[in-house]
Amino acid sequence: MVTIPLTVAGAExxxxxxxxxxxxxxxxxxxAIAEARAQGDLSENAxxxxxxxxxxxxxxxxxxxEGKLSNAQIIDPKxxxxxxxxxxxxxxxxxxxxxxxEARVTYQIVGDDEADIKVNKISVSSPIARALIGKYAGDVATVMAPGGEREYEVLDVKYI
Known part of the structure; x- marks a missing residue:
């Protein structure tokens, strides 16, 4: 079985x-099933x-x-x-x-099931996360986006 990475918050x-x-x-x-059965004929019971x-x-x-949680590798960023x-x-x-x-943005790299761009959580399997993995502050990551190639400088890396 493949392990599924999750943060502590995502697993919770x-x-x-x-x-x-x-x-x-x-x-x-x-x-609801019991109530519907009590109405009689099931063949035409919406x-x-x-x-x-x-x-x-x-x-x-x-x-x-249950499958995801049993195969989860829970990682605490701290x-x-x-x-x-x-x-x-x-x-x-x-x-x-x-x-x-020159726009600045902050993302947390999380598992597929907990990714939510509205709260700046991106999936570890997203193109931007794959480009960032292994980089350090000061490095430049090149990301293939739908609109073409984009370059991002890593300003800071935190484990919170």
Whole structure:
């Protein structure tokens, strides 16, 4: 099995979602199925079909989360300072400057399941993260973006 890198916060978020699905969503779906069955003929029962479809989704998501958590390699960014020696690694928070526009941005490199650009968390498998991995403050990373090649200078690397 392939290990899935997750930060401590990302793993906790997945655990909370799994707990919610098991303790809230699953019982609600079971109740909805029972109510739909009580209405009689299942062959033309839209509520029953919808409840069964939702049950399939909930059970699939539970299995997906359990699989990801069982194969997770949980990494605490705070413990990386001693071993990473200032390099950009999974979990690091990186401050960048676009050399063309001089715009500054800060990203944390996280697992695929916890990536959210709205809160500046980018997936370790994204083109920009792949270009940054292994770089140090002062290095320039070249990223192939949809609009062409972009160059970013690494201004700072933090493990927070």
């Amino acid at each position: 978020k997945l655990k909370q979602e799994l707990q919610h699905l098991k303790s809230v969503e699953r019982p609600a779906v079971i109740q 509520e029953y079909d919808a409840a069964k479809e939702k049950q399939g989704f909930v059970e699939g998501r539970i299995a997906d989360l 413990t990386l300072a001693d071993t990473a020696d200032g390099r950009v690694v999974f979990g690091a928070t990186v401050e960048l400057e676009d050399l063309e526009s």
